[in-house]
Amino acid sequence: MQGDFSRTTFDPRKHYSAVLAQQGRVQLDADFNEQGALLLHQLRTMVADVLGPAVAPAAGGGFAIGTVDGRKPQEDLTISAGRMYVDGILVENDLEATYWTQPDLRPRIGHSADELPQDEPFVLYLRVWERLITAVQDPAVREVALGIPGPDTAARVKTVWQVAAVAVTARTTEEALREFPARLAAFRPTGRMRARAKQPPAADDCRYHLPVDSRFRGPENQLYRIEVHTGGPAWSTGSTGCPTDTGTADTGTVAADTAATRRGATFKWSRENASVVFPVVSLSGATVRVSTLGRDGKLGLEVGDRVELVDDTIAGRVADDLVLTDPPRPAPRLRRVLAVDAVDLLVTLDEQDGDEGCGLGAHPFLRRWDHRPAPGTASAGTLAAVPADGALPLVEGGWLDLEDGVQVRFEPEGEARPGTYRRGDHWLVPARTAVGDVLWPQRADGPAPVEPAGVRYHYAPLAHVVGQTVDPSPRRTFPPLAG
Template identity: 35%
Template sequence: MKGDFSRISFDRRNHFSQVLMQQGRVTLDADPNEQSAILLHYLRTLARDLIGPYGGPADALGFGLAVAANPNRLLIGAGRYYVGGILCESEGCDYAVQPDYHPQPPDAKNKCPGDALLQQLRQPDEDLRFWLYLDVWERHISWIEDGHIREVALNGPDTCTRAKVVWQVRALELRNLRERLQEQRDRLQKLYEAGGSKDPALKARIDALDAALAELDVDPGAALPCAAPLAGLEGLSDAWLAARLDSAEGPGNPCEIAPDAAFRGAENQLYRVEIHQGGDGDTATFKWSRDNGSQATPWLGSEGDWLLVATSRDFALHDWVEITDESDDLDSRPGLFVQVAEVAPGRLRITAPDGGLPDPAALKLPKLRRWNQRDAGDVRLRDGAVPVQESTGGKDNWIPLENGVQIRFAAGGSYRSGDYWLIPARVATGDIEWPHLPGGGTPQLQPPHGVQHHYAPLGWLGYGPDENGANSFQLSDCRCDLWPINSCARRLLANGAAPGRDAVPGRGAVGKVAGGKRRPAPKPPQE
């Protein structure tokens, strides 16, 4: 959420049920935002407890899969589905052209294989099987991403922003899936053996990956499990960060905060530390902003080294700005960093990178976002971002941001582009808001505050002989039915009185390649 917020105050551990307004009091943005977060937490937790990790209504079960021929296309059915308690709604679409995901098509001219599933649809291979799943997360939407948010009757001022549920149907080929699970298992095993405490939670994750690999180790043509691949998908990056304040001279004990440590900024800030380039501790980088990364502007065009922008008011000499567009945001890809060399009204002159700049006319909703990292002291930027330097060998490696704020990363992390942490800093207290271990002396390591991803299996797709011996695409269905509590509604559904239960034909059609036989028509639970 890269909005101009004072802070994000919701914490489920507080167990608050309401935010109660009082007369004559100052109102901050954090109060109504927390009320919305409380309500969403209750609704989604209730849905998750009742439905389970994923499921959809039997009379409007969405995201059914079917292959249409001439040319071969994978169709995604209309309807509803709940993932992690979050409602996902589909109007029906093509896998290649989803509302918030456009996989790269194969390009033989430029020798680009593109998306593996699209390549399979174009040139079927009997040796390949694909696991299809839903990736669900929330995206922050400002007027830059959706101009309809602004009220034209008031000359379009920037008011509230929005949070949008994004769903993406993605595919993983079986062999790549096994490799991914094995790499993750090996990384966790190395981390487990390196730690003297033998963390039981880490061991449980390793055991889950071992079980998933065993379930996926099947003969060609055998049935494949729906849920086993979920063990390799993480809702948040496996990365941990702590924040603290340091005095100008620095503390004597690296595990303690100096008595004179204080936030030395002149204004209240909401620091955002966000992973830029993902990977392990050797390859990952991060960027940071003192205003939650909220300073952004549309990129309108170029004139040589000058970038034409909607407003240059929030940019200054030597700022690092990140160029991104819609595809970067939806694919969780880092943008391109350039540095500001001169500022003029509606224009920014930048130091162009070696590879040059992309053509803004070829991008969808391109924008520039300001970040605040700089070369300073021992910090040296890599392509405009700060290299992640983990704490290793029992030594805490604190990385300075500014005004006494410091951060450190735990060893053995696996970082994903876009995951972030928020650090509110307050002038009145001279402190930052960050949890500490019992005793109050040591800052506590925290997982990313977001972006939280939720996953659900949809099915397996393969290619091979059908019941008549002719080669065709075979689909298995991994979706779960949610039947109404009302007994009359259950009887109506069982008698076929709800023709709209599947917008895409072929539900339950399972061929030899995908494993199993055609699943019989579902029956409602016993009354």
Template identity: 35%
Template sequence: MKGDFSRVSFNAEHGFTRVNAQQGRMQLDADANEQQAINLQLVRTLAADLIGPHGGLPGSFQIEADAGLYRGFRIRPGRYYVDGWPAWNRAVVGYSGGKDLRAQPWYPAPPEIEEGQAYLVYLEVWERHVSAAEFDRARDPHASDAMREVALDGPDTASRAQLVWQVKARSLDTFEPSPDGADDPWATALEQIAPGMRGTLKAKAAEPPAAGGPPCEVSPRARFRGDSDQLYRVEIRRGGPASAKEGGATFVWSRDNGAVTFPVDKIAGPKVQLAAGWRDARFAIAPGDIVEVAGPAEALQETSARLLRVMDYDPDSATVTLEATPEVDTDDPRRPVLLRRWDHGALRGPTQDRPKLADDNALQLVEGRWLTLEEGIQVMFGDGGLQDGDNLPPRAEMEMVRKDAIEETGDRLPTKAREELGRADRLEKGDRLGRGRQIYRQGDYWQIPSRIALSDVLGPRDAAGAPLPRPPDGVERHYAPLALIRVAGDGSVTVERDLRREFRPLTETAR
């Protein structure tokens, strides 16, 4: 979530059931947001416990062949729950539209399916942040459900979270053989769609005292040196394994959680005219900054917008001149385009331990060493993965874990449980991508609050005060199988197996 937040305080392990406001106290955004997160966690957990890893009312998200669609199929309306998250399709849509059918609302241009291929069709559900700049730009300014209050004459207020669902198709030819040889296309697919080792990161600003040394002997520069509290965001730009060579995983970072965005009015070559300038100096755009100009496809993480450096800014016309022309269209007012600033373009302070600029204008992701962002803040990727020589659980032990889990749940493992079992399988056999190697996923992110009062960042620590590695804070994605299909040589589609699970309302089963 790329909102302008102070921090995200929700942690399911605490077991909190509500937030209690007290009289005479300051009201913080983190408290209000935590209450909503608590409510969502309770509702989603209850739904997952009652329904299982996935299921829906009869016909919901059913995949249907349509003779009038070339290399396509229909998706029936309804609600389908994935790990307790409700995907809601409000009308019959086509996989990619066509024949008077609308395309998927959050996946309008999926990859084409090919003749002569068999596919696994599955549902992916996740949550994205939506600001007024994105939502209201595509709507009538007189709409009563606009996010921005026009009476305020410009400033926005609260943002929204939106549940996104996308029906995707994956060729069965791309699957690796199942580790145990079982004929379960979904279990095999899930291990590859949602790898268990998505990377870890730890962050620090203040150095803990050296072991055995004086407890107060700390370098004066080993602390957060910023002049305001921030919520730093580190986000994976290009997925894959870490590599010191070109083509490996890359990342970007923002000191404002990626929330510095501007609606775009027009693009003419490298010149980008903004709908308005900024009202706060900390949200300014300056030559040397690195920005992205993103449309709906990038917002839905179908692809990454190109990162471009700012060459000039004209405040009179609110026009930003970039080093190249952005590859996005602004002609359709229903498809809002935003310019987003990242903060790795303008270096501040010494360059020692700075990450290197990659070929995509992001930063090279290297593991196992501290990388300096700014103001004393450092991050390290990948310190939580297994290394050669680590003890791995034997096959017999892993099979016992699998057997116990299946007996307990009736072979209805939720997505996260399947991810962990798949991860253990890959580790046990050494993993075809490298033993213990972490595969970073595009769009995953970590949030790092910095606080002047501590001269440090907030985050998990061990007993000695050293930072601990942690998995990404998001994006949390959930998956469910829908169908196995086959595409004939003439482009027609046959549904060979329905993989959904259906249930009826309690009022019907009680009759």
């Protein structure tokens, strides 16, 4: 989540049960957040073990699917109010809704990603994930006693639910429930990432020699966020340099001379975990009026910065990229800052917004990203090619420079070639000046390949639709506990 955190430390594989504060010690945000994560992990695991992975209570249960009077199931469906538990997560629908009016996902009629399948059976399912909410999205989070406008304090985590459909070939519900997990498995990303700052000594037979300052050279501690912007297979790449199994640096370059290579997944990065945001007051063409330009220069905007124009609708559509297509479906374009008027709080972007639909009332804001791609041909170890979405080409097979000695390397899981990546998935890389390195899992041959930290989606089948027949039996229920 894109918060102003020092790092995230919860790891279920360590089997910790509590965080214990000690007297006279420094208190860290990571400790408090890990305690909350431990409690949630224990509670949700217990609920899932007792009730099952996806279940609604018989009394007060929600998310029952029904038909709309006078309309076909392929046109619209009702979603009942109530509760459901998905992988132990409490999911609540406060008011009865329909597919086209569900609160956390406002589908667009005529949009191919939203339309219900028309000519084939489909499974309607519940998709659940969590989203960070700050005072930008919910002003009530801010304590006005601290000033108007005062500083923000703690953030919140919101459980987001979305009812979506996936086409299946099965015409019986039993077969459809067997096919449904396989369909979701096809969405699973196979890409992994390594990170480092300190590098091993160069081998004698390597053409590239490491500088003596091959370490993290930043002036202060950072939490880097490397996030997939456009999902899909990795970009094609030419690779030169030393083989990775020697422990020495190799170089990934982007071939920008043919159209065939200018495609694939892209990524963006932030040294502040993408927590630098600027609430939008108004939007006129390519000119954005913001309510603040940041607390200081470090957390402000400069000409040449890359920003993402986001609102509640766009944030809720991260899961649209579940389908890993080739070529990938592009994400909303990152914009370049052309001018900043600090007096009138105006930011001029490089082109007018397209159909992303950022409007007042939907909590719009600009999110700053810190990569600075420059036009031209990629050189060894650099990220110079500029995809159409304004992000960086996600290239496998080479170490890629971010800044101040921090490098990342993307690679596929196992023998898969190339790896696939899902929009919104990310990795967090804490960089520390005390050790001149990043905090990253290690193994004998160097930094370990790590799967993305999220977004973590949870699924529950709700109904199977064949023609005009809606079978709600995939939605499981449990009776109230006796006594």
